[in-house]
Amino acid sequence: MTQTKKLSFLFFVFVSLTGYSQQRYFAEKAIVSFFSDGVVEDISATNEKVTSIFDIVNGEVAYLMSIKDFQFPNKLMQVHFNEKYLESEKFPKSSFQGKITGLDIAATGKQEVKATGKLTIHGVTKSIEAPGTVEVNGNRMTVKSKFIVKLVDYNIKVPQIVWQNIAQQVEVTLDLVYRPL
Amino acid sequence: MKKIILLLLVSPCFVFAQDDLLGELEKGSAEETEYAFATFKGTRLGNGHTIETKNAGSLEFIFGHRFGAINGGAYEMFGLDQAYVRLGLDYGITDRLSLSIGRNSTDKTMDGYLKYKVLRQSKGAKNFPVTVTALGGMAYKISPKSSDAPEGFEDVDRLSYTGQLFIARKFSTNLSLQLMPTIIHKNLVESYEENNQVALGIGGRLKLTKSLALTTEYYYNFSAPDNSTLTEDQKQYDAFTLGIDIETGGHVFQLLLTNAIGLTERAFITETRDDFFAGDIHFGFNVTRTFQLKKNK
Numbered sequence: 026m027t028q029t030k031k032l033s034f035l036f037f038v039f040v041s042l043t044g045y046s047q048q049r050y051f052a053e054k055a056i057v058s059f060f061s062d063g064v065v066e067d068i069s070a071t072n073e074k075v076t077s078i079f080d081i082v083n084g085e086v087a088y089l090m091s092i093k094d095f096q097f098p099n100k101l102m103q104v105h106f107n108e109k110y111l112e113s114e115k116f117p118k119s120s121f122q123g124k125i126t127g128l129d130i131a132a133t134g135k136q137e138v139k140a141t142g143k144l145t146i147h148g149v150t151k152s153i154e155a156p157g158t159v160e161v162n163g164n165r166m167t168v169k170s171k172f173i174v175k176l177v178d179y180n181i182k183v184p185q186i187v188w189q190n191i192a193q194q195v196e197v198t199l200d201l202v203y204r205p206l
Numbered sequence: 207m208k209k210i211i212l213l214l215l216v217s218p219c220f221v222f223a224q225d226d227l228l229g230e231l232e233k234g235s236a237e238e239t240e241y242a243f244a245t246f247k248g249t250r251l252g253n254g255h256t257i258e259t260k261n262a263g264s265l266e267f268i269f270g271h272r273f274g275a276i277n278g279g280a281y282e283m284f285g286l287d288q289a290y291v292r293l294g295l296d297y298g299i300t301d302r303l304s305l306s307i308g309r310n311s312t313d314k315t316m317d318g319y320l321k322y323k324v325l326r327q328s329k330g331a332k333n334f335p336v337t338v339t340a341l342g343g344m345a346y347k348i349s350p351k352s353s354d355a356p357e358g359f360e361d362v363d364r365l366s367y368t369g370q371l372f373i374a375r376k377f378s379t380n381l382s383l384q385l386m387p388t389i390i391h392k393n394l395v396e397s398y399e400e401n402n403q404v405a406l407g408i409g410g411r412l413k414l415t416k417s418l419a420l421t422t423e424y425y426y427n428f429s430a431p432d433n434s435t436l437t438e439d440q441k442q443y444d445a446f447t448l449g450i451d452i453e454t455g456g457h458v459f460q461l462l463l464t465n466a467i468g469l470t471e472r473a474f475i476t477e478t479r480d481d482f483f484a485g486d487i488h489f490g491f492n493v494t495r496t497f498q499l500k501k502n503k
Contacts, residue, residue, distance in 0.1 A: 100301075120228055122227060
């Protein structure tokens with residue numbers, strides 16, 4: 026190997042290394058919330074302590090959160106949510122791991138994309154597909170998505186008592202802003 | 207040599223590539239402190255309190271009701287003809303400090319408590335085995351009427367004070383146990399009684415389903431007078447309770463069997479006249495409803 030060849034090879038290695046760290050985007054803001062239409066009362070909660078990574082090269086994405094970080098307007102509901110429905114002592118985390126398809130990283134403006142992957146809630150992992158939008162703005166990337174989670178799919182049992190008619194499905198909203206590390 | 211250097215340079219790439227994103231997130235999440243929650247369903251275990259306080263901005267209405275003794279027979283409809291009640295309100299000033307007021311039909315007593323959660327059971331980054339709550343309370347007997355009061359009876363004689371510590375551990379999702387060291391001071395006592403009485407309570411709950419739990423509570427009074435020297439009406443027994451907690455949304459229903467009829471500490475710890483184990487058992491219930499007055503941000 027000549028001197029030039031060696032240098033250029035090292036150069037490529039370094040470039041690929043730096044390139045690697047730049048293809049990973051970390052969420053600086055990640056909010057997961059859900060909403061359900063109750064007959065008597067609507068139920069909503071927000072988790073602002075979500076962590077997420079997005080790999081812009083292969084489109085892989087993952088997020089992770091603690092169930093107990095969901096904040097409810099009604100504290101008693103929060104206790105019941107943790108104690109009786111999500112059983113957060115037994116299943117403390119919820120996560121998603123999958124891929125975003127249909128994303129053109131060079132394009133500007135809002136793009137419709139699709140995420141497919143595995144969603145874990147209450148210790149049950151299910152394959153899901155969810156629509157969403159991605160907007161690239163400089164080196165910031167905003168990802169939004171809305172999808173329905175059926176409680177029965179995740180083995181979440183809600184007692185059916187007349188005055189406490191909790192809907193059997195919730196609408197989950199994701200609001201994530203990524204930037205390179 | 208050159209190859210080794212190159213290999214070293216390239217190797218971080220491989221390590222990165224092998225790691226999945228979720229694994230990386232899990233590694234990155236710092237160990238947190240997890241506090242035990244819902245050690246008990248409600249702020250009351252049976253007759254007395256639990257470590258639980260109301261959350262900030264929530265108001266709980268408690269309706270405590272004890273019937274007459276079941277062994278009163280058919281003439282008393284097994285106790286259902288009689289009623290001893292306490293109407294109470296508990297309010298969470300902060301998540302750890304609660305204020306409670308109540309009115310009891312027994313001796314027409316008004317009571318008030320301050321309850322503060324001093325220490326919380328936790329695991330993870332911070333480890334602590336138990337939750338400790340302190341309670342300070344005062345009760346004022348409105349009976350007898352001033353005009354009917356005996357000679358020398360002053361209004362301060364109507365007062366009694368309670369100091370309690372609640373030490374509880376949630377051993378598992380289903381099992382919680384609690385100890386309750388207690389001191390009660392009564393300004394006016396019978397000749398055979400002490401002004402300061404020391405008691406120790408022990409109790410617990412066993413969850414059967416997510417919404418149903420068995421509870422028990424027993425207060426041993428170290429300062430109790432010797433029953434063998436007393437007449438039948440003066441005899442004093444330790445308060446014992448067996449109960450079932452049923453929770454439905456904002457309500458907790460506690461169905462109880464107990465030998466106590468008073469719902470202030472003075473009444474049930476130091477003035478219980480019925481003997482549970484002789485069959486003087488009262489059916490009773492506590493019904494609570496929680497209202498969220500201030501929304502949690």
